[in-house]
Amino acid sequence: MTRTFTTPHFQTAYDRMIEPLALPGELRSGAAPELTTVDQMVRGNAVIGRFIASPALLGVKVRPTGRPVRVTAHFRFDSMSLGWWEQRVTTPGPVRGAGAPRLVLVRSQGKTRGAALLIRPAVDFHRAATGVVCFDLQPEELTAEGLFVFEMISIDTGRPAWASAVPAGSVGIMMDLIDFAEVEGDREIGLVSTGTLPPDPGNGRLTLGAGYFVANPGDRDEPRRWIAHATLVDPVLPGPRTKFAPLVDPVGEPIDSWPSTSLDAKQRLKRGARRAARWVVPVAAVPAARTARRRVAGLKRRLRRAAKRRLSARSMSWVSASLSVPRALARNPLADVMVDLVSRNLVQVELAGIGAGATPGVQVRARPGAEIEIVTDGPLRVPALVRLSIDPSSLRGVPGVDDKTVRWDLVETES
Structure with a gap:
């Protein structure tokens, strides 16, 4: 008697058949059935998830079409990333803090596809840094x-000493x-990653927050070309370990001494509700309940107004700070000396x-306007x-430099 098995090996009748992701398509949630495998990653609902170790990976079931497939991966370094990193990375290192760079490598199907540099803005550090890696898969x-x-790996070994980044980034x-x-x-x-987003998407200017950037391989088999602009600015932040004086509001109270607005409001609201509940008299329950509700509603309004005043004062302090640093000079003294600096190999x-893999050498040419x-x-x-x-x-003898630092901006990144 011959038995015929209608299911593949290691599969039972209770297994749910997963339909592959059809092209073109997007994976946006960690709850999507196409996301079949995760390792060292916590799934999300509105997003795919967060990585909790290095290396980490995820596997997606995709329906092949027999043609090359372009993959574009978007990831983010936000404020919650800091808490996750601090909880899981306790090894002391020379680079730590909110503004410390994250340098990561992306691999897929066993091959290196690209890298990304993620740096949150030093002044307006509540903004998230966004990274993009784009590559093509052959049929x-x-x-x-x-x-x-899809694999994400922190670049902790083999990178030069000048490429500062946190471990397990x-x-x-x-x-x-x-x-x-x-x-x-x-x-x-995804061909260039500087760690920051362009403030004006129209001009595409990219600021080098860490003094270096990531260049990923392109589709064309020809040399790569970038144009960078040098600007003198006041020093922004000395380093991740530097302690800063607390910001002060207009009445002179340090902002750092203020309690957390959301947590403090919730605690005061609960205390107010408990106090209002004590005013309820069983004999006159309905009038007392109305009075308690009015008192709680009034307390909520007062707390909201106080929170708005504090948040507006805090935001104005951040606005004034962001407008004051970094501040570029009206006239760029480097425009007059850039040709000389490049000719003497000082740039x-x-x-x-x-x-x-082999890496090519680079040549530097001076351009008008400190470029x-x-x-x-x-x-x-x-x-x-x-x-x-x-x-x-080499800048000590240049008029107008004083104690300024040089900020580099990529103004053209196409080959």
């Missing part, structure tokens, strides 16, 4: 089973979404590859870190 890389594997990073689509044209996003551009042009000797095969610096001693 043979997405098998008939359609399992797509992927811990706490939130995965927003992963977009899958068939390949159309060249990639336009340094260093390129270090991430992972195995430099950076051109590689060949195409990038692996992600690379690019650092820009000027010898401080």
